[in-house]
Amino acid sequence: MSFTSTTIPYSTLSSLNNLTLHLPTSPPQSAQSIWLICIRGGAWCDPFITSACFDATIKHLLSSSPASHISGIASLNYRLSPYPSHPTDPSSPHDPARNAKHPDHITDVLTAILFLQDKYKFGDRYILIGHSCGATLAFQVAKKRYWGKQYESTEALELNVEPPLAIIGVEGIYDLPTFVSEYAHEPFYRGFVEHAFGRDEAVWKEASVADVDWEESWTDGREVVIVHSEDDKLVSLKQPERMWKALGERGWKDDEGAERRRRFVKLTGLDHDEVWEDGKALAGVIGEVIGRLT
Structure with missing residues (x-):
């Protein structure tokens, strides 16, 4: 099946508010066809992990039979948190693309999804695939209606996004306080979480996605694959x-x-980023979910 690819902006907030779009040259006609939306990882801050990280997975997927059910694939970029100590590409405090703080990341992801839903009218017929902190963001999309009161007036909650039918969390971070506690011996972990969410651990807990009343928040969710x-x-x-x-x-x-x-x-034999660098096993999992939903 043939697809065309292009990178387009979904917002004018920064140079990272864009997405890579893969569209079939002959779109499937079935009402059961589905979209895929991929959310990159990189600890909310790594400038070298981009929407292109899913390219290998997409290549494997598009050479398989489930590709005939795909109406489109979007791989998202979003504003990053500060990383002034990056060894080769430190962030500047004047760069709007690299000074994001929660809920900026999820606001960008929701803005991108709403852009796609408005343009292509697929509603909730999509699968969200998130790697690492992208998995956090994927579940935050589904959690959107369950945020605490401190976020009630944020732009993120004002975006009328329909949550997906399914979420695939890949090498994900789901509980920020326990994550930082587990790696207390490695300061980098606390550092990137603080850059993304601040130092208030109550905010970390609120932003986490493990303990959510999904019946209230994500009423139409059908499948989660970890x-x-x-x-x-x-x-x-x-x-x-x-x-x-x-x-x-x-x-x-x-x-x-x-x-x-x-x-x-x-999975076995694959390190954190090797899951998407190789892409074959992940493409197989995605293909199985497409099969169940179509």
């Missing part, structure tokens, strides 16, 4: 296991006939 490699050296299995348990406590079932399904896919 993908994690046992050989990830940056994010341990404690994060996906935390999310898996929390989903179960909220009524998500791991059987095929469940109305709200959860799956845990454990």
